[in-house]
Amino acid sequence: MAKITAAEVNKLRKATGAGMMDCKKALVEADGDFDKAIEILRKKGQKVAAKRADRDSSEGAAIAKVNDKKTEGVIISLNCETDFVAKNESFVALANELADLALGHDNKDSFLSASYNGITVEEKLTEQTGVIGEKIEIGSFEKLSAPFVGSYIHAGNKIATLVGLSAAVNGAVDAAKDVAMQAAAMNPIALNESEVDQETIDKEIEIAKDQLRQEGKPEAMLDNIAKGKLNRFFKDNTLVNQAFIKDSKQSVSQYVKSVNSDLEVTGFKRVALG
Template structure:
């Protein structure tokens, strides 16, 4: 039987993230062959993943990352089954490392096939399922590009946002972060009126009309009054029209213009765990 040292076990643990006893068992089974031991641990992960495929992975960590020149951002959610795992430091680090890698890819499919320390991302998730004993998967994958992009991650890693501005001007960094905080706190449906889909608009008009009928308003007046109520809906639910949370006397759009008269918000992304 191969002589398995503590250093061998620790090396395998550092490489795979598996527990000490799992690493020792794998090395014993592999008769000291390091690569074979890694493969044994991966197969264990596949078995655990198969057994837990129908589990709900509604907990996790939502992480945003932005590239060095602030022109591209990404948000991913690394999902797991329990809050206990989600709060683990090594799990959060894995989510952060994966988010940094995700900056290089435009789609979730490309990202899952990307190399992560010698494994495809998808294979790494399977491996970690075996290590942790819970279903681990990438939930959301959102990207945003623009002249200037910044991010915000809310405490606890349950909400992350990206905001793009029209120019990289003095004060853009703070402005974009503040608007990203706004998006995290206020959960807008869209950037502006144009971003609200027709189905939602029609639904809001019908809701307003029903309320007006219950108030006894004449049918002939309903359309005009409902359109006025729709304006309030846009103000509450579109990012640039919302009252700015740090100064409710101005809208988000007006706040951004106070930083630079030509500055506008060109896009945002928001991901939150349910």
């Protein structure tokens, strides 16, 4: 049997993130073979992942990243089972590393197949499932491109947002952050009224009509009054029409135009956990 040194155990721990005892056991089982020990730990992760496949992984860390040119951003959520793990520094560090890697990929499948320290992202998640003992997976993957992209991550990494602006003008950095904070706080369902799906519109009109009928309003008046209520719904639930949280006297669209008269919000992405 090969003698296992503390330095070898520490090297394996750094490479995999596994606990000291797990690393020592893997090295003993592998008779000191470092690569074989890594494989043993990965197989352990696969076994744990299989056992926990049906577990709910609604906790985790939502991370937003923007490229150096400020023209593209990504949000990923690294999901786990408990808030205790979600707050762990190593877990959050891994989420940030993976988000940096995600910037170079256009979709979740491409990202999961990407190389991370010699293994794929998907294999790394399986490995971490074995290390942590909880189901670990990528939940959300959202990309956004625009002439200028800004981001915001709410305290605790529970909500992350991206906002696209129509130009990289003076003040774009603050404007994008302000609007990204707005999206995080107010959870709009769409950018503007034209992007609200027809099913939602039909549902809101029907709800409004039912309320009006209960109030005793004549049937002939329902359509016009319901349209007014729908406009109120758009104002409350679409990002550019919402009252700006830092100054409720103006809408988000009006705030952005106060930064630059030609500036517009072109899109947003929002990911929330828990």
